[in-house]
Amino acid sequence: MHHAPRFLATLTLCLLSAAPLLAQNAPYDKPPAIEPPYYRVRYEASTKPGELIYPVSYAVWIPPTTKTLRGVIVHQHGCGEGSCKSGQTGAFDLHWQALAAKYDCALFAASYEQPEGTDCQMWCDPRNGSDAAFQKGLADLGQQAGHPELATVPWALWGHSGGGHWCGGMVMLHPERIAAAWLRSGVPLFEAIEGRNIKPHELPKAALEVPLMCNLGTKEGVTVTNGRFSGAWKSNKAFFEAMRSQGALLGVSIDPLTSHECGNQRYLAMPWFDACLAARLPEKAGDPLRPFPQSQAWLAPLPTDEGKATAAVPAAQYQGDKADSIWLPSQQVAADWLQYMNDTQVADTTPPPAPTNVQLNGDQLTWEAVADLESGVAYFVIERDGKEIATMPEKPKNPFGRPIFQGLQYSDTPVVPLVEMRCTVDPADAGAANPYQVRAVNTAGLKSK
Numbered sequence: 001m002h003h004a005p006r007f008l009a010t011l012t013l014c015l016l017s018a019a020p021l022l023a024q025n026a027p028y029d030k031p032p033a034i035e036p037p038y039y040r041v042r043y044e045a046s047t048k049p050g051e052l053i054y055p056v057s058y059a060v061w062i063p064p065t066t067k068t069l070r071g072v073i074v075h076q077h078g079c080g081e082g083s084c085k086s087g088q089t090g091a092f093d094l095h096w097q098a099l100a101a102k103y104d105c106a107l108f109a110a111s112y113e114q115p116e117g118t119d120c121q122m123w124c125d126p127r128n129g130s131d132a133a134f135q136k137g138l139a140d141l142g143q144q145a146g147h148p149e150l151a152t153v154p155w156a157l158w159g160h161s162g163g164g165h166w167c168g169g170m171v172m173l174h175p176e177r178i179a180a181a182w183l184r185s186g187v188p189l190f191e192a193i194e195g196r197n198i199k200p201h202e203l204p205k206a207a208l209e210v211p212l213m214c215n216l217g218t219k220e221g222v223t224v225t226n227g228r229f230s231g232a233w234k235s236n237k238a239f240f241e242a243m244r245s246q247g248a249l250l251g252v253s254i255d256p257l258t259s260h261e262c263g264n265q266r267y268l269a270m271p272w273f274d275a276c277l278a279a280r281l282p283e284k285a286g287d288p289l290r291p292f293p294q295s296q297a298w299l300a301p302l303p304t305d306e307g308k309a310t311a312a313v314p315a316a317q318y319q320g321d322k323a324d325s326i327w328l329p330s331q332q333v334a335a336d337w338l339q340y341m342n343d344t345q346v347a348d349t350t351p352p353p354a355p356t357n358v359q360l361n362g363d364q365l366t367w368e369a370v371a372d373l374e375s376g377v378a379y380f381v382i383e384r385d386g387k388e389i390a391t392m393p394e395k396p397k398n399p400f401g402r403p404i405f406q407g408l409q410y411s412d413t414p415v416v417p418l419v420e421m422r423c424t425v426d427p428a429d430a431g432a433a434n435p436y437q438v439r440a441v442n443t444a445g446l447k448s449k
Contacts, residue, residue, distance in 0.1 A: 038091060039144045041137055045113075052129030053122050055113040058137035059091040062145050063101040064366045069147050070281050071105040071154045071291035072138065072178060073273070077112075077411040078161030078186070079120035086409040087111035093414055094369075094406060095376035099270055103277045106150055108141075109413070110134070121197045122187075125164035126169045131268035154281060154289050156273060157181040160262055160411045168201075168212075168239070175206035179289055182269050182413075183261050184215045185232055186237040190317045208248045211276045211292055211329055214240060215265050217258035222307045229260045239300070249292055252326050253337055254307045255344055262412040264344035264401040267443070270373060271336050271346070275329040294313060298334040299325040309341035344401070348374040348444035355380065355421075355448065360434040365423045367438045377405040382423055383437045391441075392423050402443040 034040050042057040062069070075096055077087035090096075090109025100107040112130070118368045123130045135151070142150030159167035164186025171181050172188055187199045214236045218224070221233030236252065243250045251272075255263045279296065280289050300312035302324050312334035318325060328334045336346045352372030359366050369417040371377045382390040396403035400410070407415035428435055440448040 001277060014361070030172055034059065036145070037064050039141050041140045041144070043133055043136070046129065048276050050129060052133045054115075054118075056123070056133055056137075057088070057111045057113070058134070058141060059088070059109050059111075059171075060141045060145065060150070061091040061097055061100070061107040062147060063097070063104060063106075066104045066147075068104070069106055069153050070103055070285065071156060071277070072108050072135065072150060073100045073105050073156045074158065075107065075109045075169070075413070076157065076159035076163030076166055077110065077413065078159075078163050079124060081114065081116040083161070083163075083411045084112050084114050086411045086413045089409070089414045089416060089418065090411075092406075094371040095270070095373075095404075097272055098371040098373045098376075099277075100301070101370070102274070102419055103281060105153075105156070105277075106145075106147070108138070110137075119197060120162045123217055124166045124169075124201065126166055126173060127199070130166065131170065131173060139415070149285060153285070156181045156277060158184070158269065158273075159186060160184045161186045161260065163411070171207050171210050171212065172201040172204065175204055175210050176288070178210050179280040180211040180213075180271065180273060182213045182215060184262055184265055185217065185220060187214060189239070190242050190311065191238075195302070203242065203246070208243070208246055209291060211249045211280070211327075212243070213251045213253060213269075213272055215253045215255070215269070216258060217255045217263065218307045219259035222254055222303075223400070224259070228260075232260075236304075244325070244327070246336065247322075247329045249329075251328050251337070252302060253340055254303055254309075256307060256341065257344055258400070261400045261410055262408070264340075264346075264411065267344070267346040267375065267402075268333075268336055268340040271333050272329065274373070275333050279329065292329065296330050298328045298331060300334070300337070302326055305340065307341070309338055311338050327391050348442065348446065349370070350374065351446040352377065352440045352442040352448045355438040358434065358436060359440050360425070360428060360436055363424050363427045365425045365436050365438075367421050369421060369438075369440050371444040372440070372446075375444040375446070378403055378441050378443045378445075379405055380421070380423075381439040381441060381447065383439065384425070384435050386437070389425075390423065392421075393419070404443055 040059045045055045075090040077083045088111045122128050139151040142148045157167035164183035167181045168188035192200050221230040297315040298312040299315050299318040355367040355369040357368045379396045380392045398404045398408050
């Protein structure tokens with residue numbers, strides 16, 4: 001904690017306090033209460049053939065200033081009880097909310113209540129009932145929120161592990177609904193696997209028009225070829241070859257630092273989705289998705305088995321076999337992709353938005369802030385009379401990547417209990433103006449006004 005000299009005799013404490021919306025380790029059967037602009041529905045398990053055999057809850061955040069939604073961004077957790085529970089905070093992620101708000105999209109997250117040791121395929125294959133439950137959730141949440149268009153707007157899908165399998169499966173089932181999909185460490189398969197309850201998908205021609213990114217860690221079979229997740233690179237390459245050989249708009253990005261954890265992938269996912277949504281979302285609600293303009297595409301060779309990347313070039317200038325090339329949606333994303341493949345330190349030169357509505361009530365300083373689209377929020381700086389006195393949190397943490405204000409769980413969702421934008425400070429003198437100001441600092445180290 002940093003204090004200006006004039007305050008050495010006083011105590012200024014920034015608290016990581018639990019928001020009342022969520023309780024730590026909330027059990028599946030006691031979903032935490034939420035309030036607008038957040039909404040939640042929950043469905044019990046079904047015993048009918050073909051329907052979802054696990055209970056599920058869906059939560060959505062609606063940008064408060066959005067009058068009509070243009071789309072929905074879906075953040076889908078992976079397999080296992082821990083990842084399923086982590087889905088409960090997916091809609092609260094400030095960074096993903098920034099992307100959603102830019103395009104008047106809702107931010108949607110699921111929490112499938114899969115007991116430990118049970119078959120993940122019974123939800124992560126959307127044909128086993130989760131497709132229908134998802135669409136019912138969109139309709140019911142749209143009615144709750146006063147946005148019935150939520151049931152019909154396009155989808156942008158992000159999924160980790162089994163969630164990547166789910167997102168890829170939804171591309172195969174509903175390509176006309178999907179603006180883009182990011183598959184972290186999980187892909188749908190086109191061939192059956194002996195001894196496993198995995199049904200092959202058919203590849204519809206329309207799926208070739210959906211921008212896709214296969215993203216995984218180098219320790220998932222690229223540079224580390226043994227261990228629990230070592231088969232990921234093989235399955236990703238098989239998926240890539242089947243799709244890209246037919247002209248799919250598909251890229252591959254390899255995190256040089258991680259295994260199955262999500263790492264710093266969001267700093268490439270954000271500009272990638274930004275480029276895809278800008279090109280694909282219809283200007284008028286109800287119109288079909290726009291085809292991606294091929295004049296914007298850049299291509300690069302598929303990385304070697306050591307994960308080494310070569311710079312991309314405009315698609316029209318690419319000299320290699322396009323069936324083996326990585327597809328990228330813009331020049332800026334191509335530059336970010338190369339940096340990500342090198343060390344994940346995607347550059348950012350623009351400061352984050354300044355916090356707003358800074359209020360002092362007794363010894364409680366509160367504020368509001370939106371995340372920087374490129375680099376999120378790492379921490380806040382508290383100033384009194386223009387001098388820095390504290391940071392909140394004092395030491396931001398993230399065991400999987402860049403330190404971040406909300407922290408990150410394994411499936412790339414905020415930790416519980418959620419942190420608040422609140423700090424305990426010395427109260428102002430009676431009748432004096434609020435002497436405090438707050439700055440945001442993004443994960444690239446840039447400070448706001």
